[in-house]
Amino acid sequence: MQLYNSMTGRKERFQPADPNRVTMYVCGPTVYSYAHIGNARPAVVFDVLFRLLRQTYPQVVYARNLTDIDDKIIQAAAAQSVPTEVITERFAAAYNADMAAMNVLPPTLEPRATQHVPQMLAMIERLLASGAAYEAEGHVLFHVPSFPGYGALSKRSREEMIDGARVEVAPYKRDPADFVLWKPSTPEQPGWDSRFGRGRPGWHLECSVMIESHLGETIDIHAGGIDLKFPHHENEIAQSACAHGGRALARFWLHNGFLDIEDEKMSKSLGNVLLPHDLLQEVPGEAIRFALLAAHYRKPLNWTRAGLDRARHALDRLYLTLRRLPGEAMPAASPPAGILAALADDLNTPKAQAALFDLAREANSTDDPARQAVLKGELLAAGNLLGLLQIEPEQWLRQGSGGEPAIDSAAIERLLVERQAARAARDFELADRIRDQLAAEGVIIEDGPAASRWRLAG
RNA sequence: GGCCGGGUAGCAAAGUGGCAAUGCAGAGGACUGCAAAUCCUCCACCGGCGGUUCGAUUCCGCCCCCGGCCUCCA
Numbered sequence: 001m002q003l004y005n006s007m008t009g010r011k012e013r014f015q016p017a018d019p020n021r022v023t024m025y026v027c028g029p030t031v032y033s034y035a036h037i038g039n040a041r042p043a044v045v046f047d048v049l050f051r052l053l054r055q056t057y058p059q060v061v062y063a064r065n066l067t068d069i070d071d072k073i074i075q076a077a078a079a080q081s082v083p084t085e086v087i088t089e090r091f092a093a094a095y096n097a098d099m100a101a102m103n104v105l106p107p108t109l110e111p112r113a114t115q116h117v118p119q120m121l122a123m124i125e126r127l128l129a130s131g132a133a134y135e136a137e138g139h140v141l142f143h144v145p146s147f148p149g150y151g152a153l154s155k156r157s158r159e160e161m162i163d164g165a166r167v168e169v170a171p172y173k174r175d176p177a178d179f180v181l182w183k184p185s186t187p188e189q190p191g192w193d194s195r196f197g198r199g200r201p202g203w204h205l206e207c208s209v210m211i212e213s214h215l216g217e218t219i220d221i222h223a224g225g226i227d228l229k230f231p232h233h234e235n236e237i238a239q240s241a242c243a244h245g246g247r248a249l250a251r252f253w254l255h256n257g258f259l260d261i262e263d264e265k266m267s268k269s270l271g272n273v274l275l276p277h278d279l280l281q282e283v284p285g286e287a288i289r290f291a292l293l294a295a296h297y298r299k300p301l302n303w304t305r306a307g308l309d310r311a312r313h314a315l316d317r318l319y320l321t322l323r324r325l326p327g328e329a330m331p332a333a334s335p336p337a338g339i340l341a342a343l344a345d346d347l348n349t350p351k352a353q354a355a356l357f358d359l360a361r362e363a364n365s366t367d368d369p370a371r372q373a374v375l376k377g378e379l380l381a382a383g384n385l386l387g388l389l390q391i392e393p394e395q396w397l398r399q400g401s402g403g404e405p406a407i408d409s410a411a412i413e414r415l416l417v418e419r420q421a422a423r424a425a426r427d428f429e430l431a432d433r434i435r436d437q438l439a440a441e442g443v444i445i446e447d448g449p450a451a452s453r454w455r456l457a458g
Numbered sequence: 459g460g461c462c463g464g465g466u467a468g469c470a471a472a473g474u475g476g477c478a479a480u481g482c483a484g485a486g487g488a489c490u491g492c493a494a495a496u497c498c499u500c501c502a503c504c505g506g507c508g509g510u511u512c513g514a515u516u517c518c519g520c521c522c523c524c525g526g527c528c529u530c531c532a
Contacts, residue, residue, distance in 0.1 A: 006462095009462095071531070071532085072532095139530085141530080144529095154461075154462080154527080154528085155461060155462075156460080156461060156462095156527095156528075157460090157461095170530060170531090173530080176529085177529065178529090178530080179529060179530055180530045183530080202530070203530090204529095204530095226462080226463080226526065226527075227526070227527065229462085229527075230461090230462095230527060230528070230529075231527095231528090231529040231530090232529090234529090235529080257463070257464085257525090257526080258463090258525070258526055258527095260524095260525070263524090265525075265526085294470070294471065294481085295470085295471065295472095296471085296472075298463075299463080299464065299471090300463070300464060300524085300525055300526080302470090302525095304469095304470090306469070306470085306482090307469090307470065309482090310469080310470065310481070310482055310483095311481095313481080313482065314480095314481055314482075317481080317482095317495095320495065320496085321496090324495075324496080342472090348472070348473095350470095350471055350472050350479090350480075350481095351471095351472055351473080351479075351480080353471090353472095353480070353481080354471090354472065354479055354480035354481080355479095355480085356480090357479095357480055357481065358479090358480075361496095361497085364495090364496055364497070365496085365497065423491080426491075428491055428492070431491085431492090432491095432492070432493085435492095435493075435494090444494065444495090445493080445494065446493090446494050446495050447490075447492095447493075447494070447495090448495095452494095453494095453495090455494095
């Protein structure tokens with residue numbers, strides 16, 4: 001398997017440090033509101049990586065954290081006059097529900113920042129002891145110049161970082177690049193007692209600590225959105241290296257590209273922030289997933305309504321193929337080689353999707369039952385690797401474009417029987433009238449030799 | 459300004475130093491009472507200009523355009 005390693009800037013052959021225990025960590029959401037579609041991209045993309053790794057290695061430990069202590073959470077809680085836990089519980093549950101709707105498997109572990117405060121304080125002590133951190137005005141700060149490798153991931157020199165700085169530097173910092181490990185909390189703010197006073201952790205620390213606690217000092221893969229490369233991941237690298245005698249935090253760094261909305265950047269000020277939570281009201285999560293996987297994960301993805309519709313129709317074609325194949329699938333021993341090869345090449349999901357259509361065409365072209373059974377099994381196995389095609393075709397084809405169908409399936413079936421009788425009597429005027437009537441309700445008819453099938457228009 | 463990524467058919471999106479995948483849309487055909495579905499055929503000279511090469515969309519340089527990031531709070 002080849003993966004593009006952001007640290008080295010090229011594709012490298014992926015070889016886990018321990019093939020019997022592959023470790024991977026993805027930066028998860030800060031749970032202060034619903035996840036937006038940009039948050040869904042890494043979850044979906046690295047879910048495919050998780051599935052692929054499980055296919056290859058006996059044990060994959062995949063941790064995706066929940067940031068449940070953060071100033072945005074504190075603000076949201078204050079605005080609604082509720083404890084922060086109310087906010088974080090609500091949106092952690094919403095996040096997991098949204099991800100599940102997009103066929104994102106639960107990670108092996110979902111550690112939370114607030115469950116690791118003692119470990120964070122312990123790491124702070126180690127960093128203080130080694131001289132990589134210092135106290136100032138109730139804060140504990142990481143001293144960036146103490147880590148010579150700083151900037152290696154984002155390919156930035158210190159000069160560039162300082163030149164680019166567009167915010168005022170807090171007066172208590174020894175170096176402009178220094179960042180907070182611990183900061184004081186006011187009495188109203190959530191906080192934990194420590195020898196530095198009552199406070200709370202800085203954002204970057206949690207990932208380093210939770211990786212150390214659950215996965216080890218050096219993990220195989222660390223992934224997240226490209227916006228996290230600097231400073232978040234750079235800071236994680238520095239902390240962990242200084243706490244671990246210079247040993248690297250991760251062997252492979254993967255970053256997914258950003259997402260635009262209808263050719264514009266997604267931002268609150270533009271008011272175009274799309275939430276899967278809302279999209280799921282009108283389209284199946286599987287369609288959102290397909291659309292997110294339609295572009296290579298490192299490339300920018302322009303999210304559009306048209307693209308989402310295309311994803312639905314593409315899935316229609318695949319599910320129609322599955323439905324028309326008679327008989328049971330022959331379970332595939334492993335996913336088809338074409339799909340595996342595409343994904344093994346730095347998660348080339350568009351190529352994998354193309355391979356899905358190649359299978360579908362072949363399946364639609366043959367009438368050999370044995371071959372059909374094999375291809376059906378391969379389609380299902382390939383779909384499973386991508387997190388697609390796992391529901392009954394009838395279920396997919398009859399879920400319509402959101403909301404309840406205008407007529408119930410019993411009524412549809414009755415009309416189909418009536419129409420079949422009309423066709424048998426060569427009363428095509430009546431048959432066409434029934435078809436038009438159903439079409440007006442969004443029901444598409446497919447006539448067969450003996451009976452007709454129906455599905456809802458997408 | 460610095461760093462990073464991208465510009466491939468109407469749309470979306472892979473890919474390769476020498477026939478440019480795939481899906482949707484479109485054209486024609488087969489099938490069908492007519493459709494739908496399905497199958498077959500057709501539809502791109504790969505942002506611009508130079509360079510390297512027998513040969514570049516693919517490598518190198520410059521330019522143009524688009525996007526992201528450029529730290530603690532927002």
